[in-house]
Structures are given as C-alpha cells and as structure tokens.
Amino acid sequence: MRSRRERMAELVSAHHADLYRHALWLTGDPALAEDLVQETYYEAWRSLSRLGGPRSPRAWLLAILRRRLARHRAAPAPPTVPVEALAELAAGDDPEAAAELEGLARAFARLPDTQREILLLRALHGLSYREIAALLDVPLGTVMSRLSRARAALLAAGSGEVHAAEVVPFPRRRAPRGGKDG
Structure with missing residues (x-):
C-alpha cells in the first residue's frame, strides 16, 4: 500500500504541468497561476482520502482548482491578463x-x-x-x-x-x- 506522501507525489508529478497551464490560461498571470496550483495541492493533500471512485484524479484536481479560482475571483481585485x-x-x-x-x-x-x-x-x-x-x-x-x-x-x-x-x-x-x- 502506498503512503499518503507517495500518492500525493504521484498526483503532483502526473498533473502539475496541466494544472499550471490551465490556471495560466484562465488567469493570464504566471504568479497567480502558481499560487492557485499550490493552493489546489494543499486542499488535495487535506482531502486525499476522498480521491477514488469513478472520478479521475485529473478531474478531481481541476475541480479543486476551479473552486480556488472562483474564490480568488470573488475577491475585490479582478485578475489581469498579460x-x-x-x-x-x-x-x-x-x-x-x-x-x-x-x-x-x-x-x-x-x-x-x-x-x-x-x-x-x-x-x-x-x-x-x-x-x-x-x-x-x-x-x-x-x-x-x-x-x-x-x-x-x-x-x-x-x-x-x-x-x-x-x-x-x-x-x-x-x-x-x-x-x-x-
């Protein structure tokens, strides 16, 4: 049985580039994209036990990223697109x-x-x-x-x-x- 740390390392290794590109295209801001991805991984780490069932890991991570972006957009300052x-x-x-x-x-x-x-x-x-x-x-x-x-x-x-x-x-x-x- 893989440890929690190993499972998380596999998720990061397999999906980091895709998550970052997705966040970058949605925000247009490299620093914000990286922050959102890091927040996504933090939430994923806390909720790792929920991963499983019919949902793919990528779809699960994208859903978390989407929620993080929605929270960010609800903040007072709108994102810019360089x-x-x-x-x-x-x-x-x-x-x-x-x-x-x-x-x-x-x-x-x-x-x-x-x-x-x-x-x-x-x-x-x-x-x-x-x-x-x-x-x-x-x-x-x-x-x-x-x-x-x-x-x-x-x-x-x-x-x-x-x-x-x-x-x-x-x-x-x-x-x-x-x-x-x-």
Missing part, C-alpha cells in the same frame, strides 16, 4: 509564432469565462463532454453549445494566415445524438 507573457511563454524564440500566439491569446482572453474554461478542459486536458458537464455541473448540451461558440469565436478572430487546424486542434466529428459524447 497576453504578451502567454505568447512569449508558448512561442519561445520564434517571433512569427509569438505574433500568431499573441493574436490567439487576445481572442482567447476575450472569450467569456464559461467558454474559455470549457475550451481549456476539452482542448488542453482532453476531458470528454460528459466529464466537463459533471465537473462544471451543467447539462451536456450546454457544454457542446459553449464549446461550439468558443471555437467559432476563435476562428472568426484568426487572421488569413492562421488556419482552423492551427488555432485549436479539435477533431472534426460531431457528438452522436442521444446524449453520448465524444
């Missing part, structure tokens, strides 16, 4: 890629919070529509419509040089009818 920092972080030394990513990041920052979060959960974390619906406590149809609107907004914001496949790498299939998700 878009240039996101583009530099993602593009490295390629100025052309940085310019494209900056445009995408600006379009992403203009999305409503609800669309931005669903887009991240699907594109960055690969959660299914059902997992997203459960995590956000919204109907499956709401997830699909918000995701569709977010994709359309990003495509509309793209320049002539940015192709749809470069903007967001989503599969081009539709979710089957009858409540099943893809």
